[in-house]
Amino acid sequence: MQLQFLGTGAGQPSKARNVSSLVLKLLDEINEIWMFDCGEGTQRQILETTIKPRKIRKIFITHLHGDHVLGLPGFLSSRSFQASEEQTDIDLYGPVGIKSFVLASLKVTGARLPYRIHFHEFDEKSLGKIMEDDKFVVYADKLDHSIFCVGYRIMQKDLEGTLDAQKLIEAGVPFGPLFGRVKNGENIILEDGREIIAKDYISEPKKGKVITILGDTRKTPASVRLGVGADVLVHESTYGKGDEKIAKSHGHSTNIQAAQVAKEASAKRLLLNHVSSRFLGREVSQLAKDARAIFENTHVVRDLEEIDL
Incomplete structure (x- = not known):
């Protein structure tokens, strides 16, 4: 099980960072890849990886801002070009409006997909458990952003004991x-x-992994709830230490606030992404250093970085 970050920037692409998208690789567990957000240029980023688009079977969207969804029509269309490979359906989870956005984009561009998209839309009243199969369960909770936005808690069910x-x-x-x-x-x-x-x-059952992936948000109790005991907490860090006022006004968090969430949630590991383009080089290192003063196991991710879970 691995996380790979396809885009770690905030708002717009920069030379160092593309906009938001990451994947959870579950190839050993269920032979699938799950994508979280799909900002502009995501399909181009995939070309720099070993990811096969047909293996992406589920896409989870946190909110409908462009830097999180504008890559969807292109990715979905390109996914159908894998003519020599098996065409597989895809499940798309996201706030109400994602279906009309995708269908309108495909319609006006004349795209015809050789696979089905199964849409699973939700609003504030239909959050909670949004998906479950025999290996995983996924929960969504409302965050505190400038538009309706959610975070996801992915829970792997406990693994059966192994035979000696x-x-x-x-x-x-x-x-x-x-x-x-x-x-x-x-x-x-x-x-x-x-x-x-x-x-x-037979060995004792092995505890399943918990991965928390948050969309854009101010510091909020929902982030802590989603991150309780998580093996990995992925949290935005659009702003840095001392930027609390502007972060609040724009609906975002600082690295310090992200670290506070991780600490309050007793998460095991904090990965910071959605980093403003104004942070470069040493400034990125400082983001991590300042956050580690509150939550030691903190890392600022970069584009295409792969993290083993």
């Missing part, structure tokens, strides 16, 4: 169907009369 095959062999269990019965939690009796207790050969 070597220990079974050492106990004299012949490889074959008996292994499967033990793996399924069934106690077995060997030919010599010994009983093999299944739980003694």
